[in-house]
Amino acid sequence: MPVVAAVAALFRGGGSGGARAAWLMPAVAAVAALWASWPAAPAFAQEAPVAPPVVWVLATGGTISGGGPSSTSLTEYRAGAFSGEELVAAVPDLARHATIRVEQVANVGSPNITFDDWLTLARRIDEIFRGDPEAAGVVITHGTNTLEETAYFLNLTVRHDRPVVLVGAQRPATAISADGPLNLLNAVRTAAAPEARGKGVLVVMNDEINAARDVTKTSTYRVETFRSRDLGFLGYVDGDRVSFYRAPTKRHTAGSEFDLTGVTEFPAVDVVYSYVEPNPVLIETLIAEGVDGIVLAGTGAGLVSRVERAALERAAALPATGRPVIVRSNRTGSGRVVPLPAYDEQGMIAGDTLNPQKARILLMLALAKTRDLDDIRRIFREY
Ligand code: ASP
Numbered sequence: 001m002p003v004v005a006a007v008a009a010l011f012r013g014g015g016s017g018g019a020r021a022a023w024l025m026p027a028v029a030a031v032a033a034l035w036a037s038w039p040a041a042p043a044f045a046q047e048a049p050v051a052p053p054v055v056w057v058l059a060t061g062g063t064i065s066g067g068g069p070s071s072t073s074l075t076e077y078r079a080g081a082f083s084g085e086e087l088v089a090a091v092p093d094l095a096r097h098a099t100i101r102v103e104q105v106a107n108v109g110s111p112n113i114t115f116d117d118w119l120t121l122a123r124r125i126d127e128i129f130r131g132d133p134e135a136a137g138v139v140i141t142h143g144t145n146t147l148e149e150t151a152y153f154l155n156l157t158v159r160h161d162r163p164v165v166l167v168g169a170q171r172p173a174t175a176i177s178a179d180g181p182l183n184l185l186n187a188v189r190t191a192a193a194p195e196a197r198g199k200g201v202l203v204v205m206n207d208e209i210n211a212a213r214d215v216t217k218t219s220t221y222r223v224e225t226f227r228s229r230d231l232g233f234l235g236y237v238d239g240d241r242v243s244f245y246r247a248p249t250k251r252h253t254a255g256s257e258f259d260l261t262g263v264t265e266f267p268a269v270d271v272v273y274s275y276v277e278p279n280p281v282l283i284e285t286l287i288a289e290g291v292d293g294i295v296l297a298g299t300g301a302g303l304v305s306r307v308e309r310a311a312l313e314r315a316a317a318l319p320a321t322g323r324p325v326i327v328r329s330n331r332t333g334s335g336r337v338v339p340l341p342a343y344d345e346q347g348m349i350a351g352d353t354l355n356p357q358k359a360r361i362l363l364m365l366a367l368a369k370t371r372d373l374d375d376i377r378r379i380f381r382e383y
Pocket residue numbers: 061062063064079108109110111142143144145146168169170171
């Protein structure tokens with residue numbers, strides 16, 4: 001009942017985004033009536049603690065806060081139409097699992113997330129964990145398009161053990177069968193779970209818990225979009241409890257060496273995607289621009305063509321300080337990129353299983369510390 005009432009209130013126009021769908025009210029009322037006649041059996045009762053732990057929800061926008069003109073507008077809607085407060089208010093069951101404190105950090109579609117947003121999030125989480133001993137964990141609501149990038153950045157820069165959980169939705173808040181409310185509930189339950197401590201930054205969607213390092217968005221519209229491919233997800237969020245079956249082994253959060261103190265900007269690192277007959281102008285332009293690093297989304301096991309290698313060789317002739325550091329990743333979506341003599345001799349670094357967008361983040365943070373190739377190689381082995 002409370003969920004239905006809250007969603008109904010949202011539909012009536014309570015939302016700041018003004019998504020009004022009064023015509024949906026008969027359907028909502030019918031569902032409410034059905035629920036009212038249901039025998040009282042509180043879901044997730046076994047987990048409900050006596051004094052719920054504190055979980056902070058930092059809202060940044062995305063489809064989870066999206067509003068469209070009708071309940072069947074699944075692809076046309078405005079991301080960030082609802083505030084974090086409204087998302088939380090629409091899921092009253094949250095109160096059975098946590099005392100929620102909400103803050104709005106941004107309210108954008110995630111293609112528009114910026115480095116400033118990352119710094120704001122990392123610093124705010126640090127403040128929360130230092131200043132609020134009651135805080136069990138933090139949930140970040142985020143658009144799914146770049147959610148994995150924000151998650152991996154925080155995995156490398158939030159130096160605390162307590163859980164940080166990113167969550168989004170594939171359907172806007174106004175959609176029929178919107179996935180956001182249950183995803184938010186599951187994210188909060190995970191952030192409140194003692195088992196989630198020390199497992200790095202997590203991504204919870206579709207009842208599955210993934211590690212920030214390994215997860216990627218694999219589908220444009222399907223709700224099972226977040227996958228960790230070969231490496232698998234860490235656990236489930238089910239009605240009875242939050243269950244973990246494995247934990248990340250690469251360095252993260254409390255074990256990370258990356259310190260954001262005094263950082264206001266990052267070295268410039270860009271990604272170049274490989275394909276048949278590539279245009280060397282892309283690499284040449286980046287080098288001429290003076291970028292600090294380039295990640296190659298190579299073919300197969302991180303290979304690039306003669307054309308691209310020739311463009312990179314021209315960079316190798318530059319003095320060490322003017323030469324970008326090159327990391328080989330790949331465009332296949334899974335598997336390792338391993339060191340290969342022919343590439344290593346040219347000073348290139350193997351990106352292991354990091355996809356290009358995550359290899360970019362690790363290279364940005366590495367270059368903010370060092371330009372020593374052996375040290376950067378070590379970093380790519382350890383994180
Ligand atoms: N366009 C959206 C975003 O990334 C997609 C989503 O949230 O699912 O903000």
